[in-house]
Amino acid sequence: MVPELAAGAGTLKRGTMTAAADVPGRGASWYDATAVPGRERGPLTFDLDVDVCVVGAGLAGLTVARELARRGWSVAVLESRRVAWNASGRNCGFVLPGFAESMARITERVGLQQARAMWAVADAGRAYVRDTIRETAMPGVDPVDGWLRIAKFAEEPELAENAAWLRDQFGAEADIWPAEQVRESLRSPLYFNAVHFPTACHIHPLNYALGLAAAAERAGARIFEATPALGLDPAGIRKRVVTPSARVRAAKIVLAGNVHLGPLQPRLGATLIPVTTFVATTAPIGERLREAITYPGAVSDTEGADNHYRVVGDRLLWAGGMRAWNADPRRFARRLRADIRRVYPQLGAVEIEYVWSGTLGRTVHQMPQIGELLPGMWVASGFGGHGLNTTAMAGLLIARAIAENDGTSRLFQPYELVWAGGAAGRAVIQIGYAGARLRKRANALAARWLRRRDRRHKPAASPGPPIAPSDAAELAAEMPTPVLVASAPGGGGVHRPRGGDARRGRAAKASPEAVASPSMPPTDHSERAPGGNRALDRPR
Template identity: 40%
Template sequence: MTHAYIDSYYSRTLADTTRRPSLEGEVEADVCVIGGGMAGLATALGLAERGVTNVVVLEGRQVGFGASGRNGGFVSAGYSRGPAALVKSVGLENAKALYGLTQEAMGVIRRRIGQYDMPCGPLVDGKLNISWFDRPKELKANIAFMNENFGTRMEFWPRARIRDLYLSKRYYDAIYNPDGFHFHSLNFTRGTAAASEGLGVRIFEDSPATRLDLDGDTKRVQTARGTVKARQVVIATSGYLHWLLPRLRFSILPIGTYVMLTEPLGDRLKTAMRGNHAVSDSRFAPDYYRALPDSRILWGGRISMATNPANLDRLMLGDMLKVYPQLAGTKVEVAWPGTMGYTTHKMPLIGELKPGVWVNTCFGGHGMCSTTAGGETVAKAIAQGDESWKLFRPFGLSFAGGPVGPLAAQTVYWYWQLRDLMKR
């Protein structure tokens, strides 16, 4: 069966429509990557750039079909687990090393976009985290902590400046990250696939893995019509693993999240937004959005156990109007769901499960940079014997609730919303 992308802003603005063949028969590879999203493709390209070109990528649908091609398109260093929490978990030096992997990945991403001429622009620099709460001292303390300990260049933007750019009574001060940016995430993912193929990587679409034999020196990955024999296997399926590998699946929490695209607003846009930064807010359950060059707004937010709720366009529009009531009457062109993979510790799963079996997955909530960091980490381990992956050992497999995990996550989200209300 040939699968098409879900209807979204990204699928409507593809730079190319190349389709890859499905796997037929038996092939051999040094490395088989399961999952053609950003994590899997970053791993494949990282391997190929280091001379390991006999790589096969198996994608169940199309490259970037999942969260990699449906998100907000925000790129910045870090993980879903914040730096302060990292320090508490592993100490300052290891936290700096872990965060540093994502800082290096920011440079890798920019280099690859230019080197491989990826059509994922325009790249718009600057990411704002705007506070819903009147706590400037707290923001300044966070900025000082980041700049002093992690070498960042965060800036404090006072509410007068924020409310001149983003005309919402909900907003106070903000943290500005000049190193973050936003771009077309699906075109970037597809560009990474094309760059990998240019170096010899083979990618098969519509080829979900159906059975794994991961014992012995030669691993076997079966699909409906073919088999890959490989010395190493990398699993990068995130929330789409299903129960192919139960031990790993029990550690993954598939969570639904949502994005909408408004109609072009023309001059009305300036009644709400005069900036084009990537914007999120400081709530436990934040919105995130950006204005597009054609005056449309890409607006995302919410997490839920429901992967495709009814009236999604109405729900997302309601969230936007809570922030910008002056945009009442705006029409939604399209709204779409996505499934992200989370862990209970809010860190990705990166490392070696057993000899020759690697994971690079679960980047929910902060993935466009950290997937590249994970890909580089696993690629360096396989190609060069680098041991940076051991930094992730404190964040290994942890039970995520199994079948009732999504319900637990929904309960946590409701709790976050209550905390946001109480915090005001």
């Protein structure tokens, strides 16, 4: 597998920040600086015969390996670099319910009954993470409960309807917080109402991955680092995987290398868009941070890449920005610092000590790739920035399918492999993100103007008589029109090629809203998701 990550690097010296591209291994991030001690694993130097060969030692591959080893299967894991060197060990650490795609769109595509089953297996993945941390007494993972999805710049009344729909149809634990409650915990003038998911949590993802690798080895799996898979032959009962120094023969192969599988499986790699996102941690802030943020859980104040954050000790861990091509994370430090100041001006000019990036794989339909590609060859990939619960889910489903002939993984058959459009697909994603960010800024300015105007025209005493129609028209004429960045015809979302289009490998069309598209309610009113807002966003 060819690494594609521009890795950030940091230093513990206060007030300085450095970054380096393509650092061997995991690179230097705040997660690396706070990682629990772990052992180095050598490369595979001898031929090996096992029941299952897993390609990729990220969260999905490690979960498959652990679960199959616990069931008595011999497992070898091949990793081109180190355990969790990329997105698995570089993400925000949010363990959330659901998927990157909204449940409204999933329901529209597969029907309510199957959507409920998919929600249940995703939630089982969330529970698996918590249970594994507890059962194995993982050090340094430190789960903290709760996730707030916040309305930024203006009230979103439809959040309450979406939360009620998730509770009624899927049994989700989702509560509405009014703006007053939100601002008691997050003292930002930009925040309004929110949906609270109390069973979500945030963790140290690198320490979780290292703990998962240790648990897999205790169960009997063998992990080989610095061992890229250079080729594979899936034919026959015993499949063969070629590495630089040895060969592996296995009855089953699981491809869990995400966007880095391209050189090994080009057609599979072409179904993913590599999306790089950026994360920073500040220098210690101290009392100012404790006064500004009293909510201990994870926070998302967007439907796209900006911004997702959490408090870690007396620092802020803050994520924002995305690129469909590699980029030096140092270029984003100033922008992330500006985002923090915009949301929490009382913090002043905070210092960034670490900034890094991670590259995830996004599918056209925003759902993970889980299933059997050929007899005995499985894939677990495309988690799209919503991976801590869905990687656990995928690992469980594939292990049960291989060891127990369980058919639950077939729930994901409606989400076929679709060509992601190559360079054109990347460009669409990048333009969509830029357009969404510009539109949010424009709408924020318009909302700010309206609030200031309302304050200027607010009567000092009684509200007085209702405004006459003629006066209302005059006021409307004075009001500036909010500047909106137009979406593509047909609304947001990604066109999903079906039938012949998918089989012929045509490029999937995507709207400029592809990164942050609103939910599309199902046509059946009985299964309809209220409102037009995505209740479950994608943290990166």
